[in-house]
Amino acid sequence: MKASEIKNMSIDEIKAKDTELARELFNLRMRHVTSQIENPMKIRMVRKDIARLKTIIAEKERGA
Secondary structure, eight states: OOHHHHHTSOHHHHHHHHHHHHHHHHHHHHHHHTTOOSOTHHHHHHHHHHHHHHHHHHHHHHHO
C-alpha cells in the first residue's frame, strides 16, 4: 500500500485498515511458527504497511 493511497483515506478508514493488518500480521506469525507460510517476506511488508498507516494517522491528527 502506497502512502499516497493512504493519504486519500479518512482517519476512520485508516484505523480500520490498521486493525485489519494487525490481524493479518498475527495470522502470518502463527502460520510462520507452524511452517505453513508460503512467503515469509509478507510479514515484513505487512509490518511496514502498519507503520506507514500509523505515521499518516499521526500526521493527520497533528494537522487537524
